[in-house]
Amino acid sequence: MLNCYHDGGSAAFQCNFDMYVRLSLTDIIFNGVFERFPKLRIGAIEQQLAWVPFFLNRMDFNYEQRALGMTGYRFKNDMKPSDIFHQNVFLSFQDDALGIRDRDIIGVDQLMWGSDYPHQESTFPRSREVLEEILTGCTEEEKAKISGGNAAKLYRI
């Protein structure tokens, strides 16, 4: 763990903790977990969204153009790491307008909003206001998916 007892250490953790879920997802994807278990769903919760476009880009670049660790193994059905990500991973966020701007790259069907109630960084009591602002550029269908539809489908509720 990054140390949290020092000013800088704490900021370093809070500003960068998407790194942990990125490492875990890379391990899971590159080692074929989702190829063996294609209906498994893994959620990246509360790391926000806007880290995803770069992450997808880096996974595909390393898979397609570098020999690193892949030793020639190719996923079935011409799947790329990003395809597997879109198929098996879902994401939650509370307040990330930048990520919503990138939603076409990230995948609208994977996005679930959450208030983080009752934590310090929660959108409570202004959740609807925050959400409306973040989703301004979205279509009605996208808004319905992100604010409830995707979660309903994922958790069969």
Added chain:
Amino acid sequence: MSDYRIISADSHVVEPTDLWTNRIAPEFKDKAPRIVRTDDGGDFWHCENKNLLGVAFAGAQVGRRFEDPENLSQQDVFENVRPGGYIPEEHVKDMDIDGIDMSIIYPSLGLMLYRVVDSELLTAIFKAYNDWMADFCNTNPKRLKGIAMLNIDNVRVGVKELERCANMGFVGAMITDIPTESRRYFLPEYDALWAAAQDLEMPLSLHGATNRGTNPGPMPTPSGDHDGGSAAFQCNFDMYVRISLTDMIFNGVFERFPKLRIGAIEQQLAWAPFFLDRIDYNYEQRALGMTGYRFKDDMKPSDMFHRNVFIGFQDDALGIQMRDIIGVDLLQWGSDYPHQESTFPRSREVLDEILADCTDEEKAKIASGNATSIYRLD
């Protein structure tokens, strides 16, 4: 065909096999880095009984990702390393083939040597490298510009080497992109280094893969002893520079040294928008660690990033799309010649494609203008 000037702000030498055995101070000769050939015919650099780097990545397979990507491998021999990696005249010839006017040059094995535990040995290794590199660049000082290697375990020793290298014609220096946990960049003792770099106008680079020893927490090392570990490092190593930049920014380094320039080199670009969003969000909307301290002149963390940081990349169209958020003036392209993932020999083609939507002014800045101003080049 485009005609903007191209400076590769991130090229590499491949250290010749006898660099250290010839040049290191005699008392360290037995411990100098050397090449070890495996039984099945792969050359790997070793030091302190650790396998640090295979030559396959560092110059033996340049261009193969375009011609024959399925045959990229992790094993190769030094005889296949492109001579431009270690012979300066050949390096310049390859720049001509690739349409590159000037190169800012980093080491190859040297990146991995930040893992050497014995700090005095590391200082001697870097001194020998800097001596060799000064000679390499002096064969054609108008086109070959070196980045010096610094060991800053002892800040005073590091500052002395920085001064020596500035006098030898180096245009900048590199420091580890992530120190060990007890030595992170928020420590006040680094102020002597930041001050010297600012006064000497020597930008300091945090190049990917230069982790100093054991990494913070559970993060994987580049050696990657299993498939996933290696992919986890290669897909995510922007995390190290993000941690170091957060430590510097939030602890006021750029407030105390407003003209210091720190480069994030070879982590590509598209990590930056999210990072900027997070550092401002945490500064403005959370109490975390900031204990109420506010930067002067209403500066936000992102403002300091835009003023003091610069970013090197080779092939990141996504990042270029996001250039307005990142800051066009911060961006420096580099070919990464002669590494496995280099754009050589198609650098202009790759750049033209990446920069297709940019204005001519933006193209000129990214391809050479920004590097010219950051490194004070002609």
